[in-house]
Amino acid sequence: MKTSIESNNIGSTIESELVASDTASSHDDHHAPSGWTRWVFSTNHKDIGTLYLIFSLTMFFIGGAMAMVIRAELFQPGLQLVEPNFFNQMTTVHGLIMVFGAVMPAFTGLANWMIPMMIGAPDMALPRMNNLSFWILPFAFLILLASLFTEGGGPNFGWTFYAPLSTTYSPDSTALFVFSVHIMGISSIMGAINVIVTIFNMRAPGMTLMKMPMFVWTWLITAFLLIAVMPVLAGAVTMVLTDKYFGTSFFDAAGGGDPVMFQHIFWFFGHPEVYIMILPSFGIVSAIVPAFSGKKLFGYNSMVYATVSIALMSFLVWAHHMFTTGMPVFAELFFMYCTMLISVPTGVKVFNWVATMWRGSLTFETPMLFAIAFIVLFTIGGFSGLMLAIVPADFQYHDTYFVVAHFHYVLVSGAVFSIMAAAYYWLPKWTGNMYNQRLSLWHFWTSLISVNILFFPMHFLGLAGMPRRIPDYAIQFADVNQIVSIGGFAFGLSQLLFLWVVIKCIKGGEKAPAKPWERAEGLEWTVPSPAPHHTFDQPPKID
Amino acid sequence: MGIGEKKDKQKANKALTAKLLFAVVAMFGFGYALVPLYDVMCDALGINGKTNKVAIDQPHGMAIDLSRTIDVELMAHIPSGMLWQMKPKVRTLQVHPGQVIQTAYLAKNLSQQDTIVQAVPSVSPGIAATHFNKMECFCFTRQPLKAGESTELGLVFYIEPDIPDSIHTLTLSYTVFDITDSVEQEPKSVAMLTNSTATPRRSE
Numbered sequence: 079m080k081t082s083i084e085s086n087n088i089g090s091t092i093e094s095e096l097v098a099s100d101t102a103s104s105h106d107d108h109h110a111p112s113g114w115t116r117w118v119f120s121t122n123h124k125d126i127g128t129l130y131l132i133f134s135l136t137m138f139f140i141g142g143a144m145a146m147v148i149r150a151e152l153f154q155p156g157l158q159l160v161e162p163n164f165f166n167q168m169t170t171v172h173g174l175i176m177v178f179g180a181v182m183p184a185f186t187g188l189a190n191w192m193i194p195m196m197i198g199a200p201d202m203a204l205p206r207m208n209n210l211s212f213w214i215l216p217f218a219f220l221i222l223l224a225s226l227f228t229e230g231g232g233p234n235f236g237w238t239f240y241a242p243l244s245t246t247y248s249p250d251s252t253a254l255f256v257f258s259v260h261i262m263g264i265s266s267i268m269g270a271i272n273v274i275v276t277i278f279n280m281r282a283p284g285m286t287l288m289k290m291p292m293f294v295w296t297w298l299i300t301a302f303l304l305i306a307v308m309p310v311l312a313g314a315v316t317m318v319l320t321d322k323y324f325g326t327s328f329f330d331a332a333g334g335g336d337p338v339m340f341q342h343i344f345w346f347f348g349h350p351e352v353y354i355m356i357l358p359s360f361g362i363v364s365a366i367v368p369a370f371s372g373k374k375l376f377g378y379n380s381m382v383y384a385t386v387s388i389a390l391m392s393f394l395v396w397a398h399h400m401f402t403t404g405m406p407v408f409a410e411l412f413f414m415y416c417t418m419l420i421s422v423p424t425g426v427k428v429f430n431w432v433a434t435m436w437r438g439s440l441t442f443e444t445p446m447l448f449a450i451a452f453i454v455l456f457t458i459g460g461f462s463g464l465m466l467a468i469v470p471a472d473f474q475y476h477d478t479y480f481v482v483a484h485f486h487y488v489l490v491s492g493a494v495f496s497i498m499a500a501a502y503y504w505l506p507k508w509t510g511n512m513y514n515q516r517l518s519l520w521h522f523w524t525s526l527i528s529v530n531i532l533f534f535p536m537h538f539l540g541l542a543g544m545p546r547r548i549p550d551y552a553i554q555f556a557d558v559n560q561i562v563s564i565g566g567f568a569f570g571l572s573q574l575l576f577l578w579v580v581i582k583c584i585k586g587g588e589k590a591p592a593k594p595w596e597r598a599e600g601l602e603w604t605v606p607s608p609a610p611h612h613t614f615d616q617p618p619k620i621d
Numbered sequence: 622m623g624i625g626e627k628k629d630k631q632k633a634n635k636a637l638t639a640k641l642l643f644a645v646v647a648m649f650g651f652g653y654a655l656v657p658l659y660d661v662m663c664d665a666l667g668i669n670g671k672t673n674k675v676a677i678d679q680p681h682g683m684a685i686d687l688s689r690t691i692d693v694e695l696m697a698h699i700p701s702g703m704l705w706q707m708k709p710k711v712r713t714l715q716v717h718p719g720q721v722i723q724t725a726y727l728a729k730n731l732s733q734q735d736t737i738v739q740a741v742p743s744v745s746p747g748i749a750a751t752h753f754n755k756m757e758c759f760c761f762t763r764q765p766l767k768a769g770e771s772t773e774l775g776l777v778f779y780i781e782p783d784i785p786d787s788i789h790t791l792t793l794s795y796t797v798f799d800i801t802d803s804v805e806q807e808p809k810s811v812a813m814l815t816n817s818t819a820t821p822r823r824s825e
Contacts, residue, residue, distance in 0.1 A: 203634045204634065204638060267645055270641075271638055271641045271642065271645075274637070274641060275634050275637045275638055275641070278637055279630060279633050279634050279637060280630075305641060305644050305645055305648065306644075306648055307648070308645075308648075309645050309646070309648035309649035309651075309652060310648060310649070310651065310652035310655075311652075312649055312652070313649055313652025313653055313655075314652065317653075317656075325803060328656060331741045331796060331798065332739050332741065332798030332799075332800050332803075333739075333800070333803065336659070339655075339656065339659045342655065342659060343652060343655050343656075346652075346655065404670070404745070404747060405668070405747075406666070406668045406746075406747055406748050409668065
């Protein structure tokens with residue numbers, strides 16, 4: 079038993095922790111952690127980061143299983159496997175889980191693990207809050223998933239929960255949905271506060287703001303976005319709650335409210351939210367591309383300013399989600415031009431990554447492959463976003479599979495691919511072992527091919543007029559849907575490879591040196607692999 | 622790191638956390654502030670097709686612009702499943718801007734129950750809404766109708782002469798909502814309530 083523990087990462091972290099304990103005596107929470115209490119009571123940023131990442135991976139598979147149900151139902155026209163109401167619950171909960179359960183906790187996990195190590199801090203600034211912000215999260219998703227088993231079913235109104243679908247016509251379990259979103263919101267707000275306080279107060283001497291790695295910068299800005307918009311989401315769900323159960327009329331026209339106002343409030347949160355889900359990706363890619371190009375990141379300053387301007391502009395474009403609600407023309411034009419303007423700072427980023435690779439001596443390890451795939455496929459998603467920004471064109475694309483194709487390109491082959499890249503890039507640091515490269519390449523290529531079979535034909539379905547969120551479709555869409563579903567199943571299966579690689583890597587493998595990537599830069603590579611339980615108790619020297 | 626230095630750091634952390642928590646509370650408040658803000662914006666910009674909620678008198682000496690005629694189309698929308706009939710007496714009216722028009726809707730309660738409804742007007746194109754003024758409207762008050770009863774619901778309006786030239790047709794649509802349940806839940810008398818939202822106010 080003892081030997082088996084010591085052979086894995088946990089064992090080796092405990093060892094290094096014991097070695098490091100002399101220098102870490104200033105820690106209040108200092109005791110050798112053991113058993114399950116290590117995880118439940120942990121205030122250590124690396125443990126909490128690990129918890130977030132494991133949670134995120136679990137949710138990724140649960141949400142993915144729901145996507146498989148959706149694709150199985152859509153394999154053929156007509157109703158085959160599930161009731162329409164259940165289909166609607168699947169689309170809704172798939173969205174909620176992937177957004178709030180998979181992508182956002184993965185970023186928070188990466189932030190917990192990497193930010194203190196990148197800025198030379200011993201831990202996050204608020205370790206107890208860190209523990210709380212993670213441990214309320216499983217309860218949020220237990221509540222959400224439990225609502226699926228109530229009479230009348232779980233939420234079936236789409237992850238955007240438009241009123242009056244979520245008020246007048248929603249199932250009895252809507253209160254459970256509202257409370258779970260409250261808890262998710264509180265969790266991510268606490269995570270965001272922690273990140274900001276850590277970055278502002280805990281940087282090692284000499285680590286000026288403009289020396290911070292891009293990942294730290296993008297997370298800092300993401301955290302401000304979270305603080306600005308998560309409370310608005312909390313307000314929106316609270317209004318839905320009181321409208322449904324306590325007789326208020328925020329969104330009820332009969333009582334003087336307005337259902338269109340729901341969309342304004344929701345998208346005031348919702349649009350910055352999509353940048354919350356992509357800015358940390360930009361940071362990850364900005365770390366990986368230079369490491370495998372043998373060059374410094376091209377245009378660091380412009381990267382910082384581009385991130386800030388994307389964040390600021392994200393508050394000015396929310397109504398491009400609502401072009402068909404009957405807005406006046408000048409408002410449509412305003413939101414159209416603002417939306418198109420965002421592609422300028424985003425374009426700056428893409429050009430900077432390409433310029434970083436330009437005439438570099440590139441090597442194609444798995445993190446780099448995922449990062450390059452990110453750049454190409456995210457850009458495709460950006461282009462379809464530009465098409466959707468055009469008001470007259472949007473009237474055709476609105477609520478079709480074109481929109482589904484667009485946001486899956488930016489979120490799956492964008493955000494999720496960047497998280498995979500990050501996982502491969504830092505797994506040696508986390509576990510002390512190299513991952514199995516052959517398997518990881520299999521994972522990359524199967525994912526890359528299947529993700530395009532899955533999402534690219536959706537563009538054509540959308541242009542041909544197939545509406546989203548409907549369990550059935552006209553027979554002329556049958557062939558393409560079959561291809562899409564096959565791509566979907568293949569992509570789902572490919573992710574089992576990822577799970578295998580990660581488990582294998584945690585269990586053992588070729589020992590990783592402190593700096594497994596020769597040309598990588600950053601403080602995280604100056605500590606041994608696996609990173610000891612406590613790092614940078616003495617702040618590092620930064621030149 | 623010295624003990625004093627550590628204390629300072631903790632103090633700084635607490636101060637920044639407090640500021641950020643304040644920002645969170647403020648943004649939660651902002652979410653709710655969007656509700657009145659939305660109405661103010663719709664009013665100020667004349668968007669969303671919302672018309673005046675209380676009666677407006679026509680200013681003295683408003684000239685009728687005989688050179689222009691605007692088609693005013695009247696509509697009513699009854700939610701599915703509601704046993705209620707409502708239709709305009711006249712479907713389309715030719716209106717000169719400035720002209721005071723009197724018309725009516727015919728409503729009938731087809732159900733077996735006494736019903737109270739609220740009609741909510743909307744003008745399309747939305748940009749015309751601020752130029753469309755109602756001097757008298759059944760939508761200012763709740764409309765109780767006994768089972769099987771029918772009634773004529775009066776409407777008096779005028780269109781301001783400064784309505785943009787681009788507008789040749791204007792649609793006035795009423796959506797009827799059954800609010801019997803929510804009115805009965807309220808403790809005050811119905812008679813008071815039916816007038817509470819409708820105290821006619823002089824226009825500015």
